[in-house]
Amino acid sequence: MSDNKKHDSQPLHLGLAAELRLNLQGQDLAGARQLALLAEIARLGSLTHAAKAVGYSYKGAWNAIEQMSNLAGEPLLDRVAGGKGGGFTRLTERGAQLLRNYELIQQEHARFVARLNRQSQGLSADYALMGSIAMKTSARNQFAGTISALRTGAVNDEIELSIIGGQTLVATVTRESSQELALAIGAKAFALVKASSVLLVAGAEAGPGGLRLSARNQLRGVVSRLVEGAVNNEVVLSLPGGGTVAAIVSQAGAEALGLAVGLEAVAVFNASSVILGVST
Known part of the structure; x- marks a missing residue:
């Protein structure tokens, strides 16, 4: 296997965006596209050309104008026929007023969204966290962290993930x-481990210089919860920094280890028992 000392990862840049829409007495009056149609009519003096500029069909443009006029309670468009240069289309005073007010509101809306973006420096991290919280999985143990080492092989890669409290998980993928998954040093990832894959070591063996194990993952903690069952017990260790890890231990095994709240223990599991994932 070869060590990857450096691997560039693309940070996740997120921002806030919001569309401004006008409504009248709870009814949707107009959005950005409809108001853009009014602006193009004012600029071009032609419904046909304005519709094309905004991406409406001629019929669709008329439908939009009629809908806005009906909600406004008066016409927004005035068609002037004849004359030396032929007919033309213009906004009524009500239509022009609507457009002016919308443009003023839109400017303030843009400034408001810009302020929110400036205040949302931690949005990327929060987005990743919300995605992890929303994720549903049968794995009892879920750890979020940062990839701190990556060793590549011909068939498998070995990934080290730094988690809460400064401890490290190792996974083989x-x-x-x-x-x-575009795994790279510095990238955010999450690890899933089934409680049934976790073994517990307790007592003197759990202390420094205790048992020497081949399992790569050994998380030290203190028993904080013990849920007894008819056959198996669920044992939860509190880890340094606030994390937890759960294990399923048989009733006989729990008695043999003398498991009790407050007892120091080590959660042990193989790198092959860890499933890695990333937020998309």
């Missing part, structure tokens, strides 16, 4: 999966 296929080379193909690693490339598909």
Whole structure:
């Protein structure tokens, strides 16, 4: 295997965006596209050309104008026929007023959204967190972290993930999966581990210089919760920094280990038991 010392990852840049729409007594009057149609009519003096500029069909443009006029309670468009240069179309005073007011409101709306964006420096991290919270999975243990090391191999890659409290998880994934997920040092990822895949070591063996194990993942903590069942118990360890890890232990195993709230223990699981994922 070869160590990847540096691998550029693209940060997730997120921002706020909002469309401004006008409504009258709870009825949707106009949005950006309809008001853009009014603006083009004022500029070009032609409904045909204005419709084309905004992406409406001629019929669609008329439907939009009629809908706005009906909601406004008076015509927004005035068609002038004849004359030396032929007929032309213009906004009525009500239509022009609507357009002017919309443009003023739109400017203030743009400034408001810009202020929100400036105040949302942590939005990317919060978005990733919300995505992780919304994720539904049968795995009892879910850890969010940052990839701190990546060792590539011909078939499998070994990934190290720094999690809350400064502890590290190790996962092995296929080379193909690693490339598909775009795993890289510095990238955010989450790890899933089934509680049934976690073994517990407690007592003297859990202390420094205790048992030497081949399992790459050994998370030290303190038993904070023990839910007894008829056959198996669920044991939850509190980890440094505020995280937790859960394990399923048989009734006999729990008694043999002397598991109780407050007891120091180590959660042990293989790198192959860790499923890695990334937010899209």
